[in-house]
Amino acid sequence: MIEPNAAHAPSPMATAEVTSGRNRRASWILYWRRLKRRPATLIATIIFVGFFGLAVIGPLVAPYGYADMDMKSLLKAPSLAHLFGTDEYGRDVLSRVFVGTRNIFLLSGSGTLMAVVIGTTIGLLSGYVGGRWDEVVMRLLDVLLAFPALLLAMVLLSSVGPSNLNLVLVVTVLYIPIVARVARSMALDLRTKEFVEAARLRGERRRYVLFHEILPNAMSPLMVEASIRFSFSIFLVASLGFLGLGVQPPSADWGLQVNEARDFISVAPWTLLFPAAAIAILVIATNLMTDGLRQVLASGLDTE
Numbered sequence: 072m073i074e075p076n077a078a079h080a081p082s083p084m085a086t087a088e089v090t091s092g093r094n095r096r097a098s099w100i101l102y103w104r105r106l107k108r109r110p111a112t113l114i115a116t117i118i119f120v121g122f123f124g125l126a127v128i129g130p131l132v133a134p135y136g137y138a139d140m141d142m143k144s145l146l147k148a149p150s151l152a153h154l155f156g157t158d159e160y161g162r163d164v165l166s167r168v169f170v171g172t173r174n175i176f177l178l179s180g181s182g183t184l185m186a187v188v189i190g191t192t193i194g195l196l197s198g199y200v201g202g203r204w205d206e207v208v209m210r211l212l213d214v215l216l217a218f219p220a221l222l223l224a225m226v227l228l229s230s231v232g233p234s235n236l237n238l239v240l241v242v243t244v245l246y247i248p249i250v251a252r253v254a255r256s257m258a259l260d261l262r263t264k265e266f267v268e269a270a271r272l273r274g275e276r277r278r279y280v281l282f283h284e285i286l287p288n289a290m291s292p293l294m295v296e297a298s299i300r301f302s303f304s305i306f307l308v309a310s311l312g313f314l315g316l317g318v319q320p321p322s323a324d325w326g327l328q329v330n331e332a333r334d335f336i337s338v339a340p341w342t343l344l345f346p347a348a349a350i351a352i353l354v355i356a357t358n359l360m361t362d363g364l365r366q367v368l369a370s371g372l373d374t375e
Contacts, residue, residue, distance in 0.1 A: 125169060126175070146338060151247075158331065171324050183246065184297075190247040191254045194251035198255035199277070208251075273279040326346075329350075
């Protein structure tokens with residue numbers, strides 16, 4: 072006999088989805104509460120989000136075109152017409168800083184994302200399989216780690232030529248070994264856990280064990296590592312732009328702006344001050360946010 076309300080009873084799958092959604096909301100609420108207890112981390116997070124928003128809408132809210140020249144307004148000091156002043160070509164410094172935010176996020180973010188995806192895959196596979204495969208892969212990655220990052224980037228870009236694509240690929244190559252080492256250490260620690268052994272005993276494939284059992288439990292340290300790599304890549308991209316190996320003129324790039332402003336620092340210091348300050352503030356904010364993220368994730372999101 073069918074009970075009157077049986078037809079309207081929720082399925083177990085629907086109940087599980089609702090419970091999972093509630094747990095995620097509770098975790099984010101708890102994360103926000105713990106974030107508010109760390110003022111430096113909270114301020115850094117707000118600044119980072121502000122820069123990210125500027126990267127999205129910067130070209131839309133810039134008061135002038137980033138490449139628009141005005142020969143009547145060369146090296147003008149900050150004013151109501153040009154809040155950050157103008158450079159040696161009469162271009163609005165504020166507009167170039169706004170547009171440069173998108174470039175720095177796009178190049179640094181793309182390179183970091185590719186490095187994290189490839190490095191995580193290599194590290195998890197190497198740590199899980201072990202043996203000769205692990206030894207060979209780690210020794211090859213050690214070769215890349217033996218070179219200073221900026222020096223290796225300069226050599227690579229000098230060989231293939233400066234371009235946005237090559238810059239992203241160089242950032243990817245530089246940070247794959249570091250991310251792979253973190254992922255490998257997590258795989259070495261987790262591969263002996265009971266839930267991994269249970270998955271193997273069930274006959275699950277290696278891909279399933281790596282990406283459905285080990286990876287979800289390694290996400291917290293990998294998220295922190297990705298944030299650290301992103302902060303380093305921001306500084307690397309800006310440094311390469313300063314050296315003339317990054318974004319090429321007349322594109323708006325913070326490092327390129329600092330390089331172009333060197334000859335005018337005594338007569339127009341604002342042309343160097345504002346892009347340099349943008350680099351420093353974004354890197355510091357990212358580092359502080361990463362440090363706070365590490366502390367919050369280390370304390371766990373499931374208990375108060």
